[in-house]
Amino acid sequence: SNKASFWKKYFGGKPSRPPFDKKACAALIATINGHLVSLKGQLHSADNAEIEAVLEQAASTKETATDAFTAGIKIPNANVSSSITGTMEQMASTQTKHLVSFRRSKVEFLRRHVMDFQSVFAQMGTLSGGDSYLILDDLYHLRRPEQPLVVDYLHSIAKGNRLWLKIGTIKHRSSWYVHGSPPQGMKLGDDADEIDLDLTLEKYLIAKDFLRKILQNLAASVGFSGHLDFLTETGLDRMVLASGGVARDFLAIFRRSVLATKERGDESSRGERIGAEDVNVAAGDYEPTKREEFKRDVYDEEESKLNDVFQEVRDFCLRTANSNCFLIDKEMNDKKVDAIHELVDLKLLHLIRSRVTVNTRQGKIYEAYxxxxxxxxxxxxxxxxxxxxxxxxxxxxxxxxxxxxxxxxAK
Structure with missing residues (x-):
């Protein structure tokens, strides 16, 4: 097919703007490749290494001296003369060596080249006539003190250069702004907007409707009815609870629920539909997966602290309160509460109500988990x-x- 038919077939019409300038594109690609070579060199070199360099300077001088001697004899009808010229050259050279010591700093390298990177994205905008997008996922895998530094650097490149930043992370395991002189990072509301991608159990009905639609579309794609006849309503509720409202976990638990239903057989008194008990079995089987994700998403030095807090909460719910839910005073702000917030982000605990009152605690507001x-x-x-x-x-x-x-x- 020709170019016109290609665009019409896949995009419904011809492009609305002319193609990019090939020479300008080639020049920009060459510039980017040059930066990549430099960055890879920095990546594979040791940081903060002691570097010694020898600087050599050479100088030379040349002196020239000329002597001349002339003599003449006069005789009748003739003059006889002679001359002797002598030239002497003298050359001298000196060579000086300087030993220079310094430390290699990858951070300083990036700072020195920030204007070069700004220029790359500015050229992209000029060339394309549109904006560029830079996506950084899993910011929380960086050590927390380093996170605002990375965000600040990317923001300095993006600002004013038609570049949009999208940074994905876990809220309570991230720091994107630090007060100081100067401040570092990006301030939410001023420099960036926050977009919460997760539907939590706090918005249970919205989360349930969203997850139901995902399952309906999945079922319809393989020829099943969109009414989810294979799943009871209590089974769906239990599946939403087990997933914490997270679509990925919802689908993983659904798959295990199907296996649990098939294993118990059609002759069971619960029938052939997926029910709450089947989801309970699937949720229990999914626990090792959550534990593995927990270990992967936290640093070694944090794992013990978070695990201790989680075990305390678990013991309180199962042994003391005898309930799947617990309350925290909304005015509390200490390390244990911070750890609970992190466990919420890690999907081992779930926020269900942000405002709860207790009959015997007049004037106090609690959060329910x-x-x-x-x-x-x-x-x-x-x-x-x-x-x-x-x-x-x-x-x-x-x-x-x-x-x-x-x-x-405490009062």
């Missing part, structure tokens, strides 16, 4: 545990019990 279903389902099933169905209107009084308070500020 749920322990992940994998901790009391499947092989870890705990009998007689009170499961608070927080998404229903009838559950409001269940969450207002003083016995669910895990942390509160």
């Amino acid at each position: 749920m322990l992940d279903l994998s901790q009391y389902a499947g092989a870890r099933k705990k009998r007689d545990l009170e499961l608070v169905e927080f998404w229903t209107n009838d559950s409001r009084d269940q969450l207002r019990k003083a016995s669910l308070i895990y942390i509160e500020k």
Whole structure:
């Protein structure tokens, strides 16, 4: 097919703007490749290494001296003369060596070249007549003190150069702004906007509707009815709880739920549809996967601290409160609360209500959390545990019990 038919077939029409300048594109590509070579060289070299360099300077001088002697004899009808000329050259050279010592700094290299990188994206904008996009995912894998430095550097490149930044990270495991002189990083609301991509259990009905549609589309793509006849309503609710509202976990638990249903067979009293008990089994089987993700997403020095807090919360829910939910005083702000927020980001705990009052605590506001279903389902099933169905209107009084308070500020 010709070019016109190609564009019409895949894009419905011809391009609305002319093609890019080939020479300008080639020049920009060459510039980018040059920067890549330099950056790769820095990447594979040792940082903060002691470097010694020898600078040589050479100088030479040349002196020339000329002597002349002339003599003449006069005789009748003739003059006789002679001359002798002598030239002497003298050359002298000197060579000086200087030993210079310095430390290699990758950070300083980046700072020295920031204007070069700004120029690259500015040229992209001019060449394309549009904006560029730079995507950085999993910022939280960097050490926390370094995160605002990286964000600040990328922001300095992007600002005013038609470059958009998209940075993906885990909220309570990230620092993107540090006050100082000068401040470093990007300030939310001023320099950047926050977009929350996760639907949490706090917005349970919205999350349930969203996940239901995902499953309906998936079922329709393989010829099943969009009504999800293979899944009970209680099974769907339990699956939403088990996933914490995260689509990836929802689909993974759904797959395990199908296997659990097939293993128990059609002759079971629960029938052939996926039910809450099947999801409980699947959630318990999914627990090792969550643990592996937990270990991968935290630093070694943080793992023990977070795991200790998680075990304390788990013991409180299963042994003390005998409930899948617990409360935290909204005024509390200490390291344990920070750890709980991180565990929420790591999907081992789930925020279900941001504002709860307790009957016997007048004037106090609490946050309600749920322990992940994998901790009391499947092989870890705990009998007689009170499961608070927080998404229903009838559950409001269940969450207002003083016995669910895990942390509160002293009077």
